[in-house]
Amino acid sequence: MKEKALKASPKGRNDFRDSNQLNYCVVKVTDDNIVKMNRVSLFFSGRRIKTNLSLLIGSEIYLILGGGVRVIRNRENVNTNWFETDWNILLNDIETLSYEKN
Numbered sequence: 001m002k003e004k005a006l007k008a009s010p011k012g013r014n015d016f017r018d019s020n021q022l023n024y025c026v027v028k029v030t031d032d033n034i035v036k037m038n039r040v041s042l043f044f045s046g047r048r049i050k051t052n053l054s055l056l057i058g059s060e061i062y063l064i065l066g067g068g069v070r071v072i073r074n075r076e077n078v079n080t081n082w083f084e085t086d087w088n089i090l091l092n093d094i095e096t097l098s099y100e101k102n
Contacts, residue, residue, distance in 0.1 A: 013097045017044055021066035023085040024078055029056045036091060041069035043094050065090075 025040075027033055034053045041049045045068040053071070062078050064070040065085070072078055 016093065016097055017066070020044075020085060020090070022079070022081075023065045023083045024072075025063045025065070025085050025087045025090055026060060027063055027087050028060050029053055029058065031057065037063060037069070040065070040090065040094060043098060044069055 027037060029037075031054075034057075037053060038048045040063065041047060044065055047068055049069055049071060051071040056071075056073070059073065062072040062075065064072060064078070064082070
């Protein structure tokens with residue numbers, strides 16, 4: 001039922017963006033994930049990630065969501081007040097909100 005509510009309108013997409021502000025995801029950088037990370041960034045801010053992610057292939061990074069997706073390399077630099085979001089669930093939700101016809 002939640003998916004139908006999210007897909008119903010642009011307001012659902014905006015609500016999803018708002019509810020995920022300052023959440024973070026842990027992501028292992030691979031060629032495939034670089035494309036996905038940029039898709040997430042485009043969804044949240046309309047911009048690609050400015051960091052050269054190809055230099056980080058094989059590393060585990062933290063993506064901070066909202067206001068433009070930011071890349072953080074060290075866990076100690078992630079604010080402990082932020083909530084962790086599962087990467088695969090986030091991708092699934094964005095796919096649903098981005099590509100499902102209303």
